[in-house]
Amino acid sequence: MLEVELRKLGEWRDEVYTCNRTRCGYCQEGCLPYKVLGFEHYSSRGRMITIRALVERKIDFSESLVDSSFNCFLCGFCDAKCALFPTNIFTALRRELFVARKIPEPIKTVVDSVAKFGNPYGLPREDRAVWAKNANIRRRGQVLFFTGCIYPYLYPKRIHAIYLLLEKIGVEAVYVPEIEGCCGYPVFLTGDWETFDAIAKANYKAWKERGIKKIVSPCPGCVYTISEIYPKFIDGFELEATHVVMSVFEEFDCGRIKLNRLNRTFTYHDPCDLSRKLKLVEQPRKLIEALGDLIEPKYNKFFARCCGGGGMVSAYNPQLHLKASLERAQELVDTQAEIITTTCPTCYRTLDKGLKRIKAKTSLEDLNALLLDIVY
Amino acid sequence: MINLEAIKAEISNAIGADKVRDDIVTLVAYSRDWSPRPAEELILPNLVVRPETTEEVAAVVKICNKYHIPVVPVGGMTGMGGGTLTFYGGVVIDTKGLNKILEIDRENLTVTAQAGITIKALNDELSKYGLWLPHDPESKPTSTLGAAIACDNDSTFGVRWGKMLDHVLSAVVVTGSGEIIRVGNRKAYCSSSGLKLHALFVGSEGTLGVITEVTLRVLPIPEYRWVDGALFKSIKDAVNAAQKLLSSGLPIDAININDRFRLQFYTHAYRVKYGREPKVPEETQAILFFSMSGDKELVDFAKDHARKIIEKFGGQIIEEREIIESWWKSKHTLDFDPFKQKWPDSQRSRKFGAADVGVPPGRLEDLHREFVRAVEKHGLKILGMNIYNERIGCISPSVSCAVYVGDSEDEVKRFYEYVKEMSKIAIDLEGTASTYIGDTWRLLDVMEYEHGRALEYMRKIKEIFDPNWIMNPGKKFVLPRDIEEKYRGLRC
Numbered sequence A: 001m002l003e004v005e006l007r008k009l010g011e012w013r014d015e016v017y018t019c020n021r022t023r024c025g026y027c028q029e030g031c032l033p034y035k036v037l038g039f040e041h042y043s044s045r046g047r048m049i050t051i052r053a054l055v056e057r058k059i060d061f062s063e064s065l066v067d068s069s070f071n072c073f074l075c076g077f078c079d080a081k082c083a084l085f086p087t088n089i090f091t092a093l094r095r096e097l098f099v100a101r102k103i104p105e106p107i108k109t110v111v112d113s114v115a116k117f118g119n120p121y122g123l124p125r126e127d128r129a130v131w132a133k134n135a136n137i138r139r140r141g142q143v144l145f146f147t148g149c150i151y152p153y154l155y156p157k158r159i160h161a162i163y164l165l166l167e168k169i170g171v172e173a174v175y176v177p178e179i180e181g182c183c184g185y186p187v188f189l190t191g192d193w194e195t196f197d198a199i200a201k202a203n204y205k206a207w208k209e210r211g212i213k214k215i216v217s218p219c220p221g222c223v224y225t226i227s228e229i230y231p232k233f234i235d236g237f238e239l240e241a242t243h244v245v246m247s248v249f250e251e252f253d254c255g256r257i258k259l260n261r262l263n264r265t266f267t268y269h270d271p272c273d274l275s276r277k278l279k280l281v282e283q284p285r286k287l288i289e290a291l292g293d294l295i296e297p298k299y300n301k302f303f304a305r306c307c308g309g310g311g312m313v314s315a316y317n318p319q320l321h322l323k324a325s326l327e328r329a330q331e332l333v334d335t336q337a338e339i340i341t342t343t344c345p346t347c348y349r350t351l352d353k354g355l356k357r358i359k360a361k362t363s364l365e366d367l368n369a370l371l372l373d374i375v376y
Numbered sequence B: 001m002i003n004l005e006a007i008k009a010e011i012s013n014a015i016g017a018d019k020v021r022d023d024i025v026t027l028v029a030y031s032r033d034w035s036p037r038p039a040e041e042l043i044l045p046n047l048v049v050r051p052e053t054t055e056e057v058a059a060v061v062k063i064c065n066k067y068h069i070p071v072v073p074v075g076g077m078t079g080m081g082g083g084t085l086t087f088y089g090g091v092v093i094d095t096k097g098l099n100k101i102l103e104i105d106r107e108n109l110t111v112t113a114q115a116g117i118t119i120k121a122l123n124d125e126l127s128k129y130g131l132w133l134p135h136d137p138e139s140k141p142t143s144t145l146g147a148a149i150a151c152d153n154d155s156t157f158g159v160r161w162g163k164m165l166d167h168v169l170s171a172v173v174v175t176g177s178g179e180i181i182r183v184g185n186r187k188a189y190c191s192s193s194g195l196k197l198h199a200l201f202v203g204s205e206g207t208l209g210v211i212t213e214v215t216l217r218v219l220p221i222p223e224y225r226w227v228d229g230a231l232f233k234s235i236k237d238a239v240n241a242a243q244k245l246l247s248s249g250l251p252i253d254a255i256n257i258n259d260r261f262r263l264q265f266y267t268h269a270y271r272v273k274y275g276r277e278p279k280v281p282e283e284t285q286a287i288l289f290f291s292m293s294g295d296k297e298l299v300d301f302a303k304d305h306a307r308k309i310i311e312k313f314g315g316q317i318i319e320e321r322e323i324i325e326s327w328w329k330s331k332h333t334l335d336f337d338p339f340k341q342k343w344p345d346s347q348r349s350r351k352f353g354a355a356d357v358g359v360p361p362g363r364l365e366d367l368h369r370e371f372v373r374a375v376e377k378h379g380l381k382i383l384g385m386n387i388y389n390e391r392i393g394c395i396s397p398s399v400s401c402a403v404y405v406g407d408s409e410d411e412v413k414r415f416y417e418y419v420k421e422m423s424k425i426a427i428d429l430e431g432t433a434s435t436y437i438g439d440t441w442r443l444l445d446v447m448e449y450e451h452g453r454a455l456e457y458m459r460k461i462k463e464i465f466d467p468n469w470i471m472n473p474g475k476k477f478v479l480p481r482d483i484e485e486k487y488r489g490l491r492c
Helices: A009-022 A032-037 A044-055 A063-070 A086-099 A105-117 A125-132 A150-154 A156-168 A185-190 A193-209 A220-233 A244-253 A272-277 A282-291 A318-333 A345-357 A367-373 B004-015 B024-029 B054-067 B119-129 B145-151 B197-201 B235-247 B260-274 B296-312 B321-333 B361-377 B409-428 B444-451 B454-465 B481-488
Strands: A143-145 A214-217 A240-243 A265-269 A339-342 A363-366 B047-049 B071-074 B091-094 B101-105 B110-114 B168-175 B180-184 B209-217 B224-232 B252-259 B286-294 B351-357 B381-389 B397-405
Touching: A009 A044, A009 A086, A032 A318, A044 A063, A044 A086, A044 B024, A063 A086, A063 B024, A086 A185, A105 A185, A105 A193, A125 A150, A125 A156, A150 A156, A150 A345, A156 A244, A156 A367, A185 A193, A185 A220, A193 A220, A214 A220, A214 A244, A220 A240, A220 A272, A240 A244, A244 A282, A244 A367, A265 A282, A265 A318, A282 A367, A318 A345, A339 A345, A339 A367, A345 A363, A363 A367, B004 B047, B004 B054, B054 B071, B054 B091, B054 B168, B054 B180, B054 B209, B071 B145, B071 B209, B101 B119, B110 B119, B119 B145, B145 B209, B168 B197, B180 B197, B224 B235, B224 B296, B224 B321, B235 B252, B235 B286, B235 B296, B235 B361, B235 B381, B252 B260, B252 B321, B260 B286, B260 B321, B260 B381, B286 B296, B286 B321, B351 B409, B361 B381, B361 B397, B361 B409, B397 B409, B409 B444, B444 B454
Parallel strands: A143 A214, A214 A240, A265 A339, A339 A363, B047 B091, B071 B091
Antiparallel strands: B101 B110, B110 B209, B168 B180, B168 B209, B224 B286, B252 B286, B252 B381, B351 B397, B381 B397
């Protein structure tokens, strides 16, 4: 597990100086901001040396430092190619920028939306549960179905399918729209840890009051946030969070469910939060291999490249977000697989943009939803 | 007085403002390479540009030449000698924007590419055609073609396929006056025509101009490779065995001889796996690692023959494959566990630094003795000696005399004194001061000792390509005094 460590920037001195004396640059190969924007300070290696200068007070919180910080997907490719976990340090940099009141306006808007509406899009709170209106939803139990923000607002049919999938495989998950809001991940990534703290504690309190023991979600970002970041903010945190794909895999692995073989070729995009942060790379592959033939893209598993949807870049620099999605989309198309699949709604949404822009004929499927008709 | 704002405006006008930066964050990011430097030192350029074509590079250099402002071309910035440091400020040309492959000629076995592509990226693409460029430094994910040529760095496979000098057929360069010229002979593998100007750029360290495009010979990827290793009681025994391996006609493509100090780096994986030390005889003084490649049937036959030679020369085959695989990972595959890449983890408190000298094979034992003595004299901590072999088909030592270096000013200073001393020792042993890092600034004091009167001819050649001494000043050549004084004022 990538250990989330919440330290002040100055407390990462050893790691910063170690990078400073190493300078291998292995982090740059799969770093899409570096590839698209070109200059050194958009790569992990370059950003690390600017952080050194900041820690030594040789530079201040300039506009270009903000630019370097928010043109990063925090995808963790550099983590996988390193031993210093640079994204912990880049998260700490964003925290410093927040404290210094240097957060860019588009990012502030997202935080405000989460605080006001419980989602990053500024959409009405009540719309979150529209998908469940006419659905047969379980209301009582200890396992909570946590949808995240993207599915219910942007893909309501699909979130319903995922809920039905859980029912089908025997996971008795409850859905409680009254207590569901954003997990707070986007807010955490802006460095506003006070607001994040409040969101996390409110969510946790509500879950505990309902007797929730476990959360299952189709969003890797939510699972990562709840299982790895919440414990850093909440004393005595006791709650399990898991991804839908893990629930399916567990049932499949012990033989309680089976999957219809589709005899198609698939390629799989590893979501950063699921692969590098939660270390789940083999389980989705085993499911896909049961469906058809899996063709790996050039960058895969722990070394997969970001889809372009991470780190709030879509809000700060939509052009970079789009260009990165084109890169990754093309790489996936290059596998010549018939179906591109992933397990993250952010990745799905971002890759969809990229694939449309490059006019790809390859179809994109959300594995979370695809499984409903395949499981038996 | 140089007007940097005017220069920035002129360059921006020529190549586009989005390719020109002078904000402090960008400048800081270009302040350091892989060389040992004091921890808090920042050496800043005045401007960083990132052109994407030869013409854009030429436009930048022309403007710099007009205003007599230094130009420092950089590639992957993984050089171990400070070759990219901007001691006199000036304009950094980040060549990584020139990263396109222009032609893969399968019939003639050549590739033409812009010089800023990384070696790994090029080989990833070539592999789709069953081809590869056998130039294989450890820095290949980051190191660019242009930098590999300009620094003349080492390759894992030098003993079979040579160094960049052996691969470069021709190149496009921008001289210090901003002129674009093609050097070498197109795709001809050999030529007796003219002077070999392309060879001048190999190891030129950016002092003659900027390499922007290269045509290289490439080869079919070998079908199969076997990697092996053996322990010896002396470096001499290991060298003798290696010489026999080569002369016997085996398909050897890599040979490294390590001293005993370095063994610990390759036994780590074994210790982790089995929780105990591997069996290494007390009297072991040298470890010979080698690889052979070609058709599987042939290599399988060669493997047994190689082992017979090793035993005949008193070597003990390493049976613990973890040791051999560790060496291979560290040199070639770089296939480290995710989140556990070796470089940063091994340099958490001190850095690796090396004197990179060359001596004839018969002087290696002498060099090793001097290495141990010099490390102690300068109060450094020994890391060990690694003997790479970089000329085709022969024992051709390119020796890394490596130490751990802290990043205090005093220790860094002692390190460079050690490097200079080792370089002079190597020259005294009928060798050379540098084999893979280059002269950079660190061997300026040794240049005359190494080259004598020939250095004057080199300065004259330099002035033909770079009449105003704008190209990477302070590297390889001592600057003329008047130019040095002028440039000193530019340093940030």
